[in-house]
Amino acid sequence: MEEYDIAVIGGGPAGMMAAIAASRNSSKVVLLEKNPKLGRKLLMTGGGRCNITNRKPIKKLLNFYPQKNFLKHSFYTLTNEKLLSFFEEKGLSFIEEDDNRIFPETEKSSDILNILIDYLDDVTIRYDFEVKSIVENFIINDEIKAGKIIIATGGATYPQTGCSIENYTLTSHPLTDIRYGLVPLITKKDLSDIAGITLYDVIASYGKSKTKGNVLFSHVGLTGPGIINLSNEISEDINYNLLENDNPEIDVEIAIDLCPDFTRENLQDKFTIDFQAKGKTMVKNYLRLFLTSNFIDFFLDEINIDGETQLSRIDKKSKNRLIENLKRFTFEITAFNKNLAKVTIGGINLDDVNPKTMESSLTPNLYFAGEVLDLHGPTGGYNLKIAFSTGYLAGLSASEK
Numbered sequence: 001m002e003e004y005d006i007a008v009i010g011g012g013p014a015g016m017m018a019a020i021a022a023s024r025n026s027s028k029v030v031l032l033e034k035n036p037k038l039g040r041k042l043l044m045t046g047g048g049r050c051n052i053t054n055r056k057p058i059k060k061l062l063n064f065y066p067q068k069n070f071l072k073h074s075f076y077t078l079t080n081e082k083l084l085s086f087f088e089e090k091g092l093s094f095i096e097e098d099d100n101r102i103f104p105e106t107e108k109s110s111d112i113l114n115i116l117i118d119y120l121d122d123v124t125i126r127y128d129f130e131v132k133s134i135v136e137n138f139i140i141n142d143e144i145k146a147g148k149i150i151i152a153t154g155g156a157t158y159p160q161t162g163c164s165i166e167n168y169t170l171t172s173h174p175l176t177d178i179r180y181g182l183v184p185l186i187t188k189k190d191l192s193d194i195a196g197i198t199l200y201d202v203i204a205s206y207g208k209s210k211t212k213g214n215v216l217f218s219h220v221g222l223t224g225p226g227i228i229n230l231s232n233e234i235s236e237d238i239n240y241n242l243l244e245n246d247n248p249e250i251d252v253e254i255a256i257d258l259c260p261d262f263t264r265e266n267l268q269d270k271f272t273i274d275f276q277a278k279g280k281t282m283v284k285n286y287l288r289l290f291l292t293s294n295f296i297d298f299f300l301d302e303i304n305i306d307g308e309t310q311l312s313r314i315d316k317k318s319k320n321r322l323i324e325n326l327k328r329f330t331f332e333i334t335a336f337n338k339n340l341a342k343v344t345i346g347g348i349n350l351d352d353v354n355p356k357t358m359e360s361s362l363t364p365n366l367y368f369a370g371e372v373l374d375l376h377g378p379t380g381g382y383n384l385k386i387a388f389s390t391g392y393l394a395g396l397s398a399s400e401k
């Protein structure tokens with residue numbers, strides 16, 4: 001039987017960071033990864049560019065997480081400055097994009113992964129090693145014995161990256177309901193005709209929640225940052241748990257404000273003036289002032305207005321319908337596009353994990369890090385931030401204890 005001070009289960013960003021922090025503290029560490037390679041999901045992040053973190057000041061940043069009190073200590077232990085300097089020491093620079101999103105200057109997530117692998121020099125890595133059982137005294141798969149274990153097995157979504165719902169039941173730790181997060185939405189209506197079109201800087205709303213951002217149409221529904229951030233609220237409003245039901249039915253409405261820079265009154269006034277001044281203009285041409293041109297035919301079809309009608313011939317009812325739909329264009333949502341959920345909401349119940357160390361309060365010497373915990377944030381670098389910070393804290397605490 002091989003013996004180690006610490007066994008880290010899962011070679012994603014949380015597990016790699018945990019293994020690095022522990023091995024730098026002179027612990028004998030083994031990293032167990034079920035895939036033939038490390039960081040499969042990390043490579044896909046940010047469309048292959050890796051939005052590694054979000055550079056808002058910590059206090060402001062924490063407000064974006066439902067579990068901000070739990071995360072506070074780990075965020076102050078591995079600050080953004082410390083995280084980025086870790087990569088800068090190996091020659092990588094970073095760029096900041098809108099909304100404080102940070103990417104490597106090379107725009108390659110593989111550069112982040114390669115540096116992490118470089119830092120794993122003193123760690124024994126076992127590839128193609130799927131942990132199936134952990135028995136008393138921390139014996140893993142009857143093969144490896146560890147003084148401490150850090151579980152960093154990730155979420156339940158994107159199974160092709162190594163994630164699976166079974167990860168959550170490796171220990172008997174209590175779980176909160178497990179759900180899809182940051183997930184595109186499937187609409188009742190077939191959107192094939194407008195697949196690929198993006199609406200820029202619109203406001204999407206669900207109930208009282210609103211997000212400003214781009215909305216993209218796919219063949220089956222809606223996606224893009226504005227939509228997937230809202231999807232977290234929808235997912236949390238529905239009563240389901242992926243352990244029992246992986247395709248919950250949804251019946252909600254998403255409304256899109258296609259003209260956020262105009263109020264209804266502004267539009268009314270503008271239409272009154274323009275419809276007189278440009279009476280001979282066809283409505284489909286006029287709408288280019290407000291909408292991306294390849295979306296106009298679909299929009300007019302949906303609201304039953306003939307695009308070739310001249311402005312002077314549009315009756316009052318149609319004019320009001322135009323205004324109403326420019327401000328509130330709705331889609332019925334029937335399901336999650338589950339294979340594309342970027343994160344998992346829910347997981348190991350935080351009530352049983354010490355936020356100062358990431359150690360279980362039920363089983364001494366057992367630690368958790370990353371997405372396997374009941375932690376998630378919006379899109380924009382917030383989720384890798386969780387993985388790196390909690391991973392670092394778990395590795396540090398396990399090696400110091």
Ligand SMILES: Cc1cc2nc3c(=O)[nH]c(=O)nc-3n(C[C@H](O)[C@H](O)[C@H](O)COP(=O)(O)OP(=O)(O)OC[C@H]3O[C@@H](n4cnc5c(N)ncnc54)[C@H](O)[C@@H]3O)c2cc1C
Nearest residue numbers: 010012013014034045046051131154162370371381383384
């Ligand atoms: C397409 C996509 C794009 C994303 N883009 C971003 C982004 O730009 N910015 C951002 O902040 N977040 C992004 N995310 C979210 C982010 O990737 C995750 O939150 C993050 O990877 C979680 O890290 P983790 O280490 O906890 O889990 P993971 O990265 O999922 O790693 C878990 C690892 O554990 C291994 N494992 C699982 N079970 C076992 C087992 N039983 N035995 C051994 N090994 C096991 C898995 O194979 C995997 O390698 C994105 C997610 C997706 C899917």
